Amino acid sequence: MHETGIAEAGIRAALTEMERHGASRILSVTLRIGALAAVDPEAMRFAFEVACGGTPAEGAGLEIENVPAEAWCRYCGIAFTPESVSFFKCPQCGEYSGELRRGREIELARLEMDS
């Protein structure tokens, strides 16, 4: 639901990088999105296209790189990939964990630009 804000922040950051690198156009953008980041890929694509409009990123391709979730069991001291997206049950001791180590990322990962 906040994909619009994320897309706009992403384009702003991308344009700053573009200027810093002395390029004049962005041809593609890669976003890194965690499996539990509450970002809907379809809504993200749409918001991205809108946010690019009228900027040097207009028409740029969007690639989404997924990051799988990784939870942490404080009792066993191990990281594990949860089987459910709703709750994280430690495969070793069976306790539930509320701690996520990876999977909430929302990052601008890579840019393709001209020159």
Place this chain on the structure above:
Amino acid sequence: MHLLHNEFPQSFHHKPKARAKPGDVITVDVRTEDPADIPPPGDFRLGGETRFVRVDIPLLAENNRLAEENRKHFKEHKLKVINLVSGPGAGKTTLLARTLQELADTVSCGVLVGDLETDSDARRLRHDKVPVAQLTTGSACHLDAHMIAHGFDALQMEEGQLLFIENVGNLVCPAEFDLGETVRVALFACTDGEDKPLKYPPIYRSAHMVLLTKCDIAEACGFDRAQALENLAKVCPDAEVMEVSSRTGDGFDRWIGFLRDLL
């Protein structure tokens, strides 16, 4: 505190500055303007060389930075901040109105309430001793740290002790936006059905406390309390859970006690 606008990527409209005194209910416009200073499209260089650059920029970093500034600022003021989050209609305003009735005569409170357009929640929260500011978010479906900085600025709270924030009714986005609060309290209404935590886990997982609300009508709704508590224990095993009714006041002793213990 004020946060410099040139450090924040989005520009905001600001109505002429008015501050809410106790008993006042004011409106603060925190809608974002269209991004203004984006350069126009560049030239197409057909067939030219392109290059890839790895940048790794977290896109919520700006909000997190502003949230830390808020947190520091609140700490300096010895102010404890409670961020109430839930889906639409879980009972945030009703809970808050009763909380103010029970607490505001003895504890100095302030309220920020986020809403898309209307100010009806802010008016329901009016209290002689409490400054209330309604944050008009426009299309934003959650509050962010920048809005809170402006909202707090609009409250006249010299010796404030508790600041309540009623977030926009939304089970998704508010989970991702740190406001600089001391505690985040997620409301879960008996009328929502016991599987809400399994369907929207991030918001419950991000909360320090879960309030099971509308307990007076739990039975009439056929609410499976044991199942709900089990689901919460799986999703957010570290959150404290309390059951309340803002209609009858059941459970308020514990809730008010929790708030007093924050002081």
